[in-house]
Amino acid sequence: MTASRDASGPPAAAERTAVPGLSASIGRTDVRGALAAIERADPELCAFLDIWHTEALARLPGAARLPLAGLPFAVKGPTGIGSYAARRLIAAGGVPVGSTSVPGPGTHWQTWGLGAHGRTVNPWRADRTPGGSSAGSAAAVAAELVELATGSDGAGSVRIPAAWCGVFGLKTTNGLLPSPDRSGLASAGVLARSAAHAHVYLRCVLDTYEPAVPKLPxxxxxxxxxxxxxxxxxxxxxxxxxxxxxxxxxxxxxxxxxxxxxxxxxxxxxxxxxxxxxxxxxxxxxxxxxxxxxxxxxxxxxxxxxxxxxxxxxxxxxxxxxxxxxxxxxxxxxxxxxxxxxxxxxxxxxxxxxxxxxxxxxxxxxxxxxxxxxxxxxx
Incomplete structure (x- = not known):
């Protein structure tokens, strides 16, 4: 499972097609291909808590007519499917394929994950943690099982696993999206293959969003x-x-x-x-x-x-x-x-x-x- 650091990333596992109406450069992993890739990889990667085969395939006919056209994505933790971001992605035609690992009960440090098959491993080095608490979301994106996954970040829980798994991670401005934490420290975020994929996420979850092209330098x-x-x-x-x-x-x-x-x-x-x-x-x-x-x-x-x-x-x-x-x-x-x-x-x-x-x-x-x-x- 571990990839060479000289490679462009962990081995790709799923077929890509275009995402209509968003960006011609963004690939889209086929839902069936994503589910098959997760089945093959997850016993070793341990990135998922649950895989939603039947539900994902049932969503496809309706999703195909919407902007995301069936883009498969993963959600953080057992309650992630009910998050504001997940609901908005589904409304735009995204298809959730499973819930990803988070730290197990009684964990006093949060930079790891516990999936259905055991502790989540880092796709680059299986002897290391992927980070957390959005552990499985980062590992699944890094292993190219999905192109984006939801996360939440109360102290670095999106950015740390993004960094350690070699993917893009975004913590949004506090209060921009509903916070999953009563203290207000946690912000919604996304783990993605690139900033362009995170653009797709923000375009779907925000009521008003205009991409910005910076003037360099x-x-x-x-x-x-x-x-x-x-x-x-x-x-x-x-x-x-x-x-x-x-x-x-x-x-x-x-x-x-x-x-x-x-x-x-x-x-x-x-x-x-x-x-x-x-x-x-x-x-x-x-x-x-x-x-x-x-x-x-x-x-x-x-x-x-x-x-x-x-x-x-x-x-x-x-x-x-x-x-x-x-x-x-x-x-x-x-x-x-x-x-x-x-x-x-x-x-x-x-x-x-x-x-x-x-x-x-x-x-x-x-x-x-x-x-x-x-x-x-x-x-």
């Missing part, structure tokens, strides 16, 4: 650690190399100054637990002030998605894989993960792109421009 700030994180040197090297490639290609123009924030761990935990801690509120306001000042001057912030590479199935130890992501769940900014490359041991690394609140369409345009340089994905 984009003024951008690169922060390797947000001022507080302890980043694996090999992860930092991959991300720094990706940033240099974007600058050399004329996609970005780096602006000095960086971005130093206060470590948001205590504030995030206080909000998540419902505590009204004055110190947490002060920290949150100060980080908001610093981010507002940054985005007054530039449209794009670049960081690693995680400070660490995918860890083994025994857990991350004392590391917080969320160290560079959960700041933007507190602040509400949209953030995306774009594949940046691989560490020498074959682990995918993600480049995090962060934009102004509400600039989700612009962020997708920026991500697509980055993908064209970093992964060769074309619009």
């Amino acid at each position: 984009l003024r951008a700030v690169h922060s390797p650690d947000l001022g507080y994180a302890d980043v694996d040197p090999e992860v930092e090297t991959v991300v720094r190399g990706a940033v240099r490639r974007l600058a050399a290609a004329g996609v970005i123009r780096l602006v000095g100054g960086g971005c130093d924030l206060l470590d948001p761990a205590a504030a995030w935990q206080a909000v998540r637990s419902g505590e009204a801690a004055p110190s947490a509120g002060e920290l949150r306001r100060e980080n908001d002030r610093r981010l507002d000042a940054l985005f007054d001057g530039v449209p794009l912030l670049l960081t690693p998605v995680t400070p660490n590479r995918p860890h083994g199935h025994e857990g991350p130890g004392e590391l917080f894989s969320t160290a560079l992501t959960w700041a933007f769940n507190l602040s509400g900014h949209p953030a995306a993960s774009v594949p940046a490359g691989f560490t020498p041991d074959g682990c995918p690394v993600g480049l995090q792109l962060v934009a102004r609140r509400g600039a989700d369409a612009s962020l997708l345009g920026m991500a697509a421009a980055a993908e064209r340089v970093l992964t060769g994905v074309r619009p």
Whole structure:
């Protein structure tokens, strides 16, 4: 199941056709082909909790007349079929083929998944976790079983598995879509083969959405650690190399100054637990002030998605894989993960792109421009 890091991705398993009415460049995996591929791959990948053969095939005749024309997609977790995003995708002609794995009961760390056949493996390295908590969604997209899958992101739960599985991941602006979390930290998101596929997702789930083509080069700030994180040197090297490639290609123009924030761990935990801690509120306001000042001057912030590479199935130890992501769940900014490359041991690394609140369409345009340089994905 594990793919060579020199390949363009894990082996494709399903036939592609065009998605009518959306983008001629977006392939569409056939529902029957997707179901067959899942049956073959999932006993080893363990990305799915349930596979909906009968229901998926029954939806096809009606879906064929709608814009997505039967595009198969996966939903996060056992309740994902009832999410706002899933309902909108179905209304547009998408066909849900199954629910994907999330962490098992009693898990105090969330960067793994438990599928029907066992723990979810990373398609690039089976001895490593795919990340989480949208674990199965990322693994299924990376293994090319589906072209997109729903996710939710309360601390990095879309961006971390996207980074570790080498796919595109988007956390939307807080409040743009209904939050699955009463604290308001979690935002709806999508795991997809590319930013173009995420465009299809947003076009379906938002009432009004206009794609944005950025004017290049984009003024951008690169922060390797947000001022507080302890980043694996090999992860930092991959991300720094990706940033240099974007600058050399004329996609970005780096602006000095960086971005130093206060470590948001205590504030995030206080909000998540419902505590009204004055110190947490002060920290949150100060980080908001610093981010507002940054985005007054530039449209794009670049960081690693995680400070660490995918860890083994025994857990991350004392590391917080969320160290560079959960700041933007507190602040509400949209953030995306774009594949940046691989560490020498074959682990995918993600480049995090962060934009102004509400600039989700612009962020997708920026991500697509980055993908064209970093992964060769074309619009």
